[in-house]
Amino acid sequence: MALKGLDIFKLSPKKNCKECGCPTCMAFSMKVAQGAIDVSACPYFAPEALAKLSAATEPPMKTIKVGAGDAEMTLGGETVLFRHEKTFVSKTRYASAVCDCMDAAAVDARLADIAKVDYERIGERMFVEMIYVNHSSEAVSDYVEIVKKAAATGRVLVLGCTDVELAKAALAVCKDSKPILNGADASNYEAMNAVATEAGVVLGVSGANLSEIHDTVEKLEGLGNKNLVIDVTGENVKDTFANAVQVRKAALKDGDRTFGYPSIVNTAKIAMGDSHKQAALLSLFTMKYGSIVIAENISYAEALPLYGLRQNLFTDPQKPMKVEPGIYPLNGADENSICLTTVDFALTYFLVSGELERSGVPVNLIISDAGGLSVLTSWAAGKFSAGTIAKFFEEAKIEEKVKSRKLVIPGKVAVLKGEIEAKLPNWEVIIAPNEAVQLVKFMKDFA
Template sequence: MKINSPLEAYKYLPATNCGKCGEQTCMAFAAHLIDRSMKLTDCTPLLEEKFKKKFKELDKLLEPEIREIEIGVGEKIAKIGGDDVLYRHKLTFFNQTKFAYDVWDTMDEEELVERVNYIQNFKKFYVGNFLTVDMIAIRSVSDDPERFASTVKKVLETTELPVILCSFNHNVLKAGLELAKDRNPLLYAANKNNWKEVAELALKYDVPVTLFAPDDLDLLKSMAKTFAEMGTEKLVLDPGTFPTGKQLKQTFTNFTKVRRAGIDGDREIAYPIMAVPFTAWMAHDDPVSASYWETVVASVLTVKYGDIMILHSTEPYAMLPELHIRDTIYTDPRKPVTVDPGMYKVGSPDKDSPVLVTTNFALTYYTVESDIASNKIDCYLWAIDTDGIGVEAAVAGGQLTAAKVKKGIDESGFDLKKDTSHNTIVLPGLAARLQGDVEDETGASVLIGPADSGRIPGWMEKNWPPQKK
C-alpha cells in the first residue's frame, strides 16, 4: 500500500468516532487498515455518498502493491497475490501459495476421477484445522480440443475446486473455456507466439490468464503491459521454472527480481507469480527422485514468492511437506506464540483422570490437546510457562525444570492430593530426565509419558490407571 501510518489513513475517515466498525475511535480503525486486519468497507459511514471521493482515494492508497487475483467461484474460490512486503516479519504474507496438482487429457476416465478425488479429499490435521490443497491443473497432452473438453467436463463434474486450463494451443483452451466459463478458470498460458489469440479468449470470457515468458523478464513485462492495455489486469506471471543447475539459480533470481520490482512500486509487473515445479519431472526419470526434487523446488519457491504452482507428485511425502512449508511461511507472525500457562481440562476429567504436563508453546500445546481430544481421552493438561519454548528445547535450555513444574502447579490452585485420587504427574517423554527432580520438588509420583503425544492413547492403555505402590 502507498501509506504506512494510521495518521495518513485517518485523514480520510469521517473522524466521528461513531464506533460502527466495532472500534472505539477512527484512529484505532485506521491502525487496523494499515496492518490490514480490517477492510475499508467496515467503515459504513464512509460508504455514504458524501464521502464517496474520500472513500475512493483511500481505497486506492490502501491497495496492496501486488494485485490480488481470484480464480474459481463460490466457496472454493482461490485468491492469490495481494502482498505488500518482501519479508513476512514486516507485516505478514497474504493469500497462501495455491497448490494445483495436474491431471491430463490422455488419462482414462476412471483414473482421472480417482486422481481428482484423491486431490480434493487430501487432508492433514494441524493445530485445530485441516490443511488441504487447492486446485486441479488440466494439461492438454493430446493437443486435441475435443479430448481436452471431455477431460475438462469430467473434472468439473467431479470437483468444485478451481481449475487451471493448460495448453499453448488457443483452440484447445477455447474448447475448455466453453465448458468452464462459469467457473472462472485460470488460463495457462499466453506466450510470445499465441498471446493475441489467448488475450482474445481472456477478454472475451473475462477470466484470469497466465503469461509465460521463460527466463525473459523483458518479454514478461511487455506482455503484462500489453494485456493491461488491452483491458485485463487479471494476470499471473510465469517467469519459467527451470528445475536444475544454473537455470534453477536463474529461476530463483527471476522470482526474487519480479517480486522486488512489484513491491518497489512497478505496477506493470506487480502481479502474482506462477511456479511450475512440475518441470522437475523433465529432469529425473526415477519417480522418487523426481518427486523429491519437485518438492524441493516447490518449497524454495513457496518461501520465495511463488503465489500459485502446478505440481505433479501426489505422494504424501510430497504433499505433506509442501503443505507445511506453506503454512510456515504464511502463518501470521503477529499471532501469539504462547497459550496462557495454567491447568486446562480436556474432555470431562474427574479424580481418576491423568494429569499431563506440557509447555505453553502454542504449537506444542495445541498438538497435544488435539491428540488427546481426538482420541476422546479425559484429562488435565498442564501448560507450564516455558517462555513459549517446546519441550525438548526447554529441557535443554532450562525453561522446563522441576522448579518450573512446581511453580506451575502452585499457581494454578489445583491440588494434586485433593483433586486427584492418584497424586501422579505425567511428564512428556522428552522431559524424562526431570523425573527424579520433579518427584523431589512436588512429592507426587511421576510417570514418563511417550516422546510424542500421538502415542498417548497407546501409552494410556498400558500405563493408566497407575499401579498402586
C-alpha cells in the same frame, strides 16, 4: 507509494474524539501508516479522503480469488519480500498435473494419487488444492473429458491451454468452479481475454521472457482485465528462478504494478521427469515466490516436508501458534476420566492430543494459557507453573466440571509435582514421560 503518517494526518478529520481507540488523530494516522490499524476504524474520514487513502495504500500486489464455494481461495496480496519483515499473506497452493497426452487409465491413476495426500497438521488441512490440466500438442485423450473428471474432484483447476476454441469448450464444463485459464500469451491475448472475461475466470499470462509478459499484461490491463496471474515458468530452473524473483521484486520494491499479480511456477516442465529435482523445486518455489506451484505429482512422502515448510513460512511470526485454553475430552472421555495438562502451544497440543487419541484411553486434556510457548520455554518464563495451573483450574472451574482427581503433567516439568499438589490438594499428580511419543504406552499401562 505508501503514505507517511503526516500525509494521512493531513487528510484526517482532526476531531481528536478518541472513538478509534487512539488519543489523537495524529496517533491514529501514525498507526495507519504502520499498518497497525485500518483507516475504517475512524468513522469521520471524508469520502474523498478515503478514496485518496485507499488508492495510496492499495497493496503493491493484487489479491486474486479463484475457486468457488468451500474451495474458494485467495492468491497474492503480498507486501513484503521476506517473512521476517512482516508476514506473508496468501500461502502457496500446490497443483498436480494431468494431461491429454496421458491415456484415460493414467489420468485416473493420477487423480486417485491426488486424493491420497489429505491430512491435518496443527489444525490445517494439508492436501493438493489444485489440478493443472495441460493441453499437449501430442494429445491422445479428449481434453474436455479430462477437465470434467478433474473438476469432479472438487479441486480448483488450472487449465493449461493456449488453444482458444478448446479453452472455450473446457470452460463450458467447469467455469462455475472458477478455474484459472492459463493460456494467454503475446499471440492470442485478445481472444483469450474475451474467453476468460465471458466465463468470469482468472486469466494466466505467459511469454518468452519477462519483457514480453510485461507487454502482454499491460495490453490486457488496457482491455480492462486485472483479474490475472503471471506464469513465470522459463525454459529451465535458472530462468524460472530469475523470473519469479524479478517479478516479485519489481512489484514490491520498485512499485511496478504491471507485475503486481500472483505467480504460477510449473516445476513439472523444468524438472524433466526427475522426481528428486522436482521435490527440491517445489520447496524452492514455495520460498521464492510461487503463488501456485505445479508438480507432475505429489506423493504423501513428498507432501510431509513440503507442507511443513509451507506452514512454517505462511504463519505470522508475530502471533504465537496457540489453541484455546479449556478442557478437550478425547476418546469419549467423561467427567470421571483421568486429566492430563499441557501448554497451549499449537504444535505441543496437536502432538500430545494425537498421541492420546492413538492410545484410545478416555482422557480430559486440560490446556491452560501459557502464552503459546512450548512446555520448557513457558515453564522457564513462569507461564506454566504450579501457580498458573492452579489459577487456571480455579478460573475455568475445572473441579466443577470434572470428578476425577488424577492429573498427569508433562515429564519435562516433573519438578512441579509437589507445588501443584500443594496448590491443588485434592489432586494426585502423576508424571508423564518426557516425550509425547511415549504417551501411548504410558496411557495404556495406566488404564
